[in-house]
Amino acid sequence: MFVRRSKSHREKFKECIEKVGGVDSSVRLHLDMSMRVNSTYLMLQSALKYQLAFESLHLYDDGYDSCPAAEEWKRVEKICAFLLPFSETANTINGATHRTSNLYFLQVWKVQCVLVDNLGDEDEDIKRMVERMLTKFEKYWEEYSVVLALGAVLDPRIKLSTLAYCYSKLNASTCERKLQQVKSKLYMLFHKNSCKSTSSGVQRTIQDQSSSVPLQKKLKSLSQGLFDELKVHQRQLVTETEKSQLDVYLDESNLDFHCYEDMDVLQWWKRNNNRFPDLSILACDLLSFPITTVASDFEFCMGSRVFNKYKDRMLPNNVETRICTRTWLHNFVGNDGVDDGDDDDGDFEETMKKVDGDVQTEQASTDFDFEDDN
Incomplete structure (x- = not known):
């Protein structure tokens, strides 16, 4: 705040x-x-640089007398390392x-x-901070949302196996109960929303379609007809083994996170709609829940940059x-790619002088009207 207080x-x-040298001024x-x-986290990270x-x-500014001590710099490093996962989570969402x-x-x-692992931190200040944060966390997330x-x-990279690992790492004694709860809810939703089709109905549809196609097109699409027959055969096998689309999906191995780290899950279900027609509809319904109100928050923060x-x-x-x-002027993004909401751009204020001049003129007339009304 001291450095950014004025142009001088x-x-x-x-x-x-420039005189000290060896300072990373890219941030x-x-x-x-x-x-x-x-x-x-961004404040502490930039200060450390x-x-x-x-x-x-x-030595260069006589008015500066608030430099942190050596012990305080060490604490800044520890708190910065502690806040890193929270910053990554915020950026991910x-x-x-x-x-x-x-x-x-x-x-x-x-x-x-992260909170549980840092409950036993040696630094008493960090330990108290973690305790307060965990209390607020448990207020909203004492029980994980089943919908989430x-x-x-329904993320092909996670499925039930990864979910079991997450539950067991936090509390192994309640892992099985929570997993069964999620599994029962999932099967209930699937059976409620699925439209069962018999193999005879599929065959009847194919026959009706083939009867309405001219003879020449039938001959050209003979190979496709063979594939359609194989598709029907595969569906019959699934029916005979009494495996639903959800069973087949859960039995398949998880996709590798290394290869599909930035995967669009909705696009994956769209590509696999033919394999899981009923399950893909349920997946799109559940995955489409909004998880953030960042758009409205971002607009609010932009307002704080412009007004006071x-x-x-x-x-x-x-x-x-x-x-x-x-x-x-700024396209909502700062020089380092992060919009931190700081009003430190003198150029912007200079650009807006003409506008402010008009504002003062109009505002004076508005204030006069207010006084008359009062």
Whole structure:
């Protein structure tokens, strides 16, 4: 906050970086924001990169007297390492291209594992922080949502085997009970939503289609007809073994995370719709649950970049003008690819001087009207 307080402070800090040398200045300094989950981690991470500059800043700026001590820098490193998984989780959920509900279970499980593992930390401050965080976590996630677990099972990379591992790592005594609960709910939903078709019905459909096709097209599609017959045979085998689409899906081996790390699960079910026609409909219904409100939160945070307590009575047209100008200038993204919501761009304020001049004129007339009304 001291460095970003004024232009003169920023220039002296830049001079300090050049004189000290060996400082990675590719990442800009971030400020902590209460509306951002991972802003504390970004703040500490950026501060650590400029540690050498902060330790020498008092030589170039007489007003700087708040450099952390050596023990405080060590604590910053420990807290930064502790917050790293939370930052990765926030980026995964907020920045994922395919925000389907299968992502949520693993992220919530990962957060709980980090909290449980750090309950016995040697640092008393970190230990107390973890205890408070775990209390809030258990308030909302004392019992994992079954719907989110179902979404994880319908991810071909996870299924029941990975779910069992997640449950057992947290509490082996309740693993089997939770797994059976998820499994029974999944089968209940599948049987309720599936449309059973008999092999005779499939054969009748194929015969009806073939009877309505002209003779020439029948001859051209003879090979396709043979494949259709094989498809019917495979369905008969499934019926005879009394295996449903869900049974076949769960019996197949999981896809490798290394090869399918960025897989679009909905696209996978679309490609396998012919194999699992009924199950794919259920999968799309469960996976389509929204897992984040990042869009509305992002717009709210953008508002904090443009407005402050002195500009909260602007006219609607001027509000729209400032937001549009901000968008054109910065495209919602900072220099390092992360929009941290910091209002440190002097160029933006200079660009908006003309707009502010119009705002003051119109605002004065508006205030006058308010006083008359009062």
